[in-house]
Amino acid sequence: MPSFWLVIVLIALALAGFVLGRKRALATAGGDMKQLHSLPAYYGHHVAFSALVPALAVLAIWSLVQPSLIENRVSDMVPASFVEEGHTIDLILTDVRRLADGLDAAVAQGALSEAQAADLDAGTTDIRALLGDLGVALGADVQPEILAAAQSYRGLSDTASTAKAAVVILLALLGFGFAYQRTHKDFRARNVVERGVMALLIVAASLAILTTVGIVFSMLFESLNFFGLHSWRDFFFGGTWAPNFRGDSDLSILPLLWGTLYISLIALLVAVPIGLFAAIYLSEYASAPVRSFAKPLLEILAGIPTIVYGLFALLTVGPMLVTIFGKGDDGVLGVEWMSGATSVLTAGLVMGIMLIPFVSSLSDDIINAVPQAMRDGSLGLGATRSETVRQVVLPAALPGIVGAVLLAASRAIGETMIVVMGAGAIAKFSANPLESMTTITTRIVSQLTGDTDFASPETLVAFALGLTLFVLTLGLNVLALYIVRTYREQYD
Amino acid sequence: MNQITALDKTVQTNKTKISARNVNVHYGDSHAIKDVNVEIEDNTVTAFIGPSGCGKSTFLRCLNRMNDTIDICRVTGDIQIDGENIYDPRVDPVQLRAKVGMVFQKPNPFPKSIYDNVAYGPRIHGLAANKAELDEIVEKSLRRGAIWEEVKDRLDAPGTGLSGGQQQRLCIARAVATEPEVLLMDEPCSALDPIATAQIEELIDELRNSYSVVIVTHSMQQAARVSQKTAFFHLGNLVEFGATGQIFTNPEDPRTESYITGRIG
Numbered sequence: 137m138p139s140f141w142l143v144i145v146l147i148a149l150a151l152a153g154f155v156l157g158r159k160r161a162l163a164t165a166g167g168d169m170k171q172l173h174s175l176p177a178y179y180g181h182h183v184a185f186s187a188l189v190p191a192l193a194v195l196a197i198w199s200l201v202q203p204s205l206i207e208n209r210v211s212d213m214v215p216a217s218f219v220e221e222g223h224t225i226d227l228i229l230t231d232v233r234r235l236a237d238g239l240d241a242a243v244a245q246g247a248l249s250e251a252q253a254a255d256l257d258a259g260t261t262d263i264r265a266l267l268g269d270l271g272v273a274l275g276a277d278v279q280p281e282i283l284a285a286a287q288s289y290r291g292l293s294d295t296a297s298t299a300k301a302a303v304v305i306l307l308a309l310l311g312f313g314f315a316y317q318r319t320h321k322d323f324r325a326r327n328v329v330e331r332g333v334m335a336l337l338i339v340a341a342s343l344a345i346l347t348t349v350g351i352v353f354s355m356l357f358e359s360l361n362f363f364g365l366h367s368w369r370d371f372f373f374g375g376t377w378a379p380n381f382r383g384d385s386d387l388s389i390l391p392l393l394w395g396t397l398y399i400s401l402i403a404l405l406v407a408v409p410i411g412l413f414a415a416i417y418l419s420e421y422a423s424a425p426v427r428s429f430a431k432p433l434l435e436i437l438a439g440i441p442t443i444v445y446g447l448f449a450l451l452t453v454g455p456m457l458v459t460i461f462g463k464g465d466d467g468v469l470g471v472e473w474m475s476g477a478t479s480v481l482t483a484g485l486v487m488g489i490m491l492i493p494f495v496s497s498l499s500d501d502i503i504n505a506v507p508q509a510m511r512d513g514s515l516g517l518g519a520t521r522s523e524t525v526r527q528v529v530l531p532a533a534l535p536g537i538v539g540a541v542l543l544a545a546s547r548a549i550g551e552t553m554i555v556v557m558g559a560g561a562i563a564k565f566s567a568n569p570l571e572s573m574t575t576i577t578t579r580i581v582s583q584l585t586g587d588t589d590f591a592s593p594e595t596l597v598a599f600a601l602g603l604t605l606f607v608l609t610l611g612l613n614v615l616a617l618y619i620v621r622t623y624r625e626q627y628d
Numbered sequence: 629m630n631q632i633t634a635l636d637k638t639v640q641t642n643k644t645k646i647s648a649r650n651v652n653v654h655y656g657d658s659h660a661i662k663d664v665n666v667e668i669e670d671n672t673v674t675a676f677i678g679p680s681g682c683g684k685s686t687f688l689r690c691l692n693r694m695n696d697t698i699d700i701c702r703v704t705g706d707i708q709i710d711g712e713n714i715y716d717p718r719v720d721p722v723q724l725r726a727k728v729g730m731v732f733q734k735p736n737p738f739p740k741s742i743y744d745n746v747a748y749g750p751r752i753h754g755l756a757a758n759k760a761e762l763d764e765i766v767e768k769s770l771r772r773g774a775i776w777e778e779v780k781d782r783l784d785a786p787g788t789g790l791s792g793g794q795q796q797r798l799c800i801a802r803a804v805a806t807e808p809e810v811l812l813m814d815e816p817c818s819a820l821d822p823i824a825t826a827q828i829e830e831l832i833d834e835l836r837n838s839y840s841v842v843i844v845t846h847s848m849q850q851a852a853r854v855s856q857k858t859a860f861f862h863l864g865n866l867v868e869f870g871a872t873g874q875i876f877t878n879p880e881d882p883r884t885e886s887y888i889t890g891r892i893g
């Protein structure tokens with residue numbers, strides 16, 4: 137039975153459980169609602185949840201695990217000679233799965249009977265043509281071994297699916313029966329439902345956390361693979377980045393880190409003063425109509441996709457900088473300091489523009505959290521607005537603003553699109569902001585795009601870079617959140 | 629007993645410091661102050677009394693234009709201090725507030741040290757030529773605020789770490805440190821014990837020698853003890869205004885009488 141129908145059956149069971157549980161509770165109380173411990177609907181919910189939740193959970197887990205278990209079994213049937221040099225068995229297994237699915241589709245559409253499908257012979261029937269007519273494209277002619285594996289795959293999944301349906305429905309009935317039997321006027325259904333709701337919420341929260349942990353672990357394993365192939369000393373302390381796909385590369389993070397930090401610094405130098413001043417204007421000086429108009433406008437700016445900023449860097453800011461600092465005598469300054477549009481300054485400026493709304497809206501929230509009474513106190517003593525801002529509001533908001541700046545820094549460090557398009561591709565240590573440089577994120581992109589081989593250090597280095605980046609931004613975020621939080625407590 | 633002390637007070641007439649005519653205040657659509665006329669004299673303590681929500685704080689805030697900071701608040705009418713209309717466009721509200729100090733209903737110390745809280749006004753207005761003078765001003769103000777003994781050993785501690793009553797006195801000290809000509813005090817003793825209250829009342833009496841003081845209070849006894857003039861507000865109207873002794877012993881309006889004898893409020 138397909139999972140879709142299983143879910144429908146479960147929902148039907150739950151609905152029935154709701155009605156019946158409610159009815160039974162009322163019956164035990166002799167139809168008098170006041171005799172019940174909880175409202176009747178709680179008894180209904182109790183039975184419905186007991187039938188639905190455990191069964192659904194098992195269904196979900198089973199459906200996730202089943203394919204890989206079956207593939208494991210089937211992969212033993214594929215002769216080792218089929219696996220080409222340098223490839224994994226995964227490719228073959230994909231073929232097996234496609235073939236099995238194709239046969240299922242053929243049976244479902246009536247092109248083959250169940251018995252015909254089971255008796256197919258790769259030698260006599262052109263399976264590829266047959267399935268091709270049905271819209272299932274196979275990459276190559278079917279070999280007998282593959283066909284056998286596919287048949288076994290079909291058989292195993294058939295059995296597994298039947299077992300799955302049986303177990304899930306049995307579980308739902310058990311839950312239903314147990315909960316129904318417990319339903320009684322003195323049963324504390326309300327408390328049980330409350331605990332159930334809490335459990336559901338905990339599951340949701342843990343799923344979110346587990347995914348993060350999962351991501352970190354997968355990065356960690358690939359990074360460990362990398363450090364097995366490449367010396368960690370060169371990665372952390374080496375001085376050059378020169379990947380070479382024939383092997384023997386210099387893969388050091390330091391030049392990339394330099395580029396990343398340099399660009400982020402320029403971005404912050406642009407974003408923090410402008411963003412902060414904008415926030416101060418909006419929260420302290422602007423009249424209500426201006427604020428209600430300008431604040432959403434700034435927030436729209438925060439919603440522009442970074443690729444658009446990247447285009448802006450490439451097409452507008454870069455060429456503009458070249459006309460100022462480059463082009464020799466044709467340029468504005470008559471100097472020849474800049475050759476191409478991509479540079480640290482280009483990327484930094486555009487990234488700074490991107491961060492302005494981020495900084496200003498965070499700072500605005502923080503400045504607004506400073507109580508009005510504080511401003512009144514200062515204004516009441518005859519201070520001007522700017523004196524009040526400088527001497528009372530900003531000092532009170534300072535820790536929060538520092539937190540906002542750190543959050544902005546962590547966004548700058550992790551930003552990809554703008555630097556891919558605006559910063560350039562040369563890894564080097566240089567203090568000249570008009571030269572093009574590269575960052576950790578751009579190198580991750582370039583190491584993973586194109587024809588990649590996941591067994592070479594040149595590709596795996598991307599994971600080590602990603603993990604370092606993750607640790608860096610995580611550290612900044614934790615620090616920022618800690619500062620912001622301790623600050624919040626001051627006024628709550 | 630307090631009514632009797634109030635009776636004994638000699639009422640002398642001083643020159644008018646603040647004169648308010650036909651003052652109306654609206655918060656959006658709600659009419660908070662209705663056609664209030666009042667003359668506040670120099671060297672006099674004027675008490676504003678009335679039930680909660682009747683507009684005492686609102687009217688007080690008109691006198692130093694603190695209502696300007698509330699977007700929806702609209703003040704009309706004519707308020708003159710020393711013969712000058714304070715709502716005239718030529719008047720700088722910042723200058724005005726240096727002259728008309730205010731102690732707020734809720735204590736609002738800055739998140740700075742106790743010393744910096746008190747030194748805030750003198751620093752902004754350049755009242756001290758050097759550190760020694762500033763120290764002197766801070767100490768004198770804290771003494772007048774009846775809090776010197778409690779904080780003299782921890783002037784560097786944050787003002788926000790004090791108790792509610794101590795914060796209230798710190799705010800009083802902060803307000804007197806700027807040497808205003810008029811001091812508006814919104815329930816300055818609401819969180820104070822009887823001893824601190826007595827000290828603040830002494831301060832108010834002392835301030836009267838050089839300034840004009842307006843105090844909002846919910847304590848009839850306090851109004852009777854410290855003030856020479858009393859204004860009774862009710863639902864945004866100024867019901868009765870006159871010599872304190874007169875108001876407390878022989879009120880003209882039945883609403884005033886009900887309030888001071890405890891029947892409305």
Ligand SMILES: Nc1ncnc2c1ncn2[C@@H]1O[C@H](COP(=O)(O)OP(=O)(O)OP(=O)(O)O)[C@@H](O)[C@H]1O
Pocket residue numbers: 655660678679680681682683684685686687698733
């Ligand atoms: N910021 C404001 N926005 C809107 N309405 C306000 C505001 N401040 C005061 N009001 C309204 O104005 C009226 C008078 O308030 P006000 O604070 O002046 O009363 P009060 O006499 O000082 O009362 P209390 O003795 O409780 O301090 C009230 O009805 C109040 O709801």
Ligand SMILES: [Mg+2]
Pocket residue numbers: 684685686733814
């Ligand atoms: Mg008030």
